[in-house]
Amino acid sequence: MPTHISLPNERVEQLRMIAKAKNATIPEVIAGFVRAEIDKGTIPATIPGIDISTTGPEITIRAASGFEATFPADQGPTLADLLKSAATATADPERKSRWMEGLAALSGIKVKRAGNGLKLVSPITGQEFPLNLDVAADLADQISPASE
Template sequence: MPTHISLPNERAEQLRMIARAKSQTIPEVIADFVRAEIAKGTIPADIPGLDVTKTGPEIVVKAASGFEVTIPLGEGPTLADLLRESGELTPSDPERKARWLEGLGALTGVKVKRAGNGVKIVSPITKREFPLNLDVAVDLANQIDKTAE
């Protein structure tokens, strides 16, 4: 769920200026800043409220909200690729979507669907949906890849 942060009008305008200069949105500018700080070691790469762990032959993604999905360890990179490329998972790319549905989606029951400016991961057991902004979906993909190593 989006959080609203109060900034002085001058800072908000500076963010708009940076975004325009980089042909990005303000959330993309902020995501770039956060990723730069992760790269510097200022904060860990883990996404607050999400726990990605390896439990033997599986990867488990748990959210503080109670959402949980489990996938086979070997399929972690497939889910990561799908999340990373989720901005492209549209009707204009039905072949990739079909491969997902017939592959990992069919195997595990985990579904990933576009939702506005993000995606939703759907649990096969509870049918609960976990929404992610597209840039956070990329960060989750990186966590899944790291866990699958």
């Protein structure tokens, strides 16, 4: 769930200026800052509140919210690609939709587009886990090594 952070008006205006100069949104500017700090080693690449674990031939995603979904490890690269590609525009939304449906058929985990993000849907409980697109891309980076 999004959290609102209070900043002085001057900082907000500076963020707007940075975003405009980079042809990005303020959330994209902040996400870029966070990724830069991950790359520097200031903070770990893991996502707070989300645990990715591999047990035998399966990968499990657990969130602090209670969401849990398990899927075959061999489908990890497909899910990671889908999560990363969700953040990029595509000239063929029908293809992306078929890819999402195909992943659900193969693994049982479903990915739905939702506003400025997406939702993972547990195959067992039907529980939905919303993700901002840039966090979804970070999750993809966590799933990829678990698939190996």
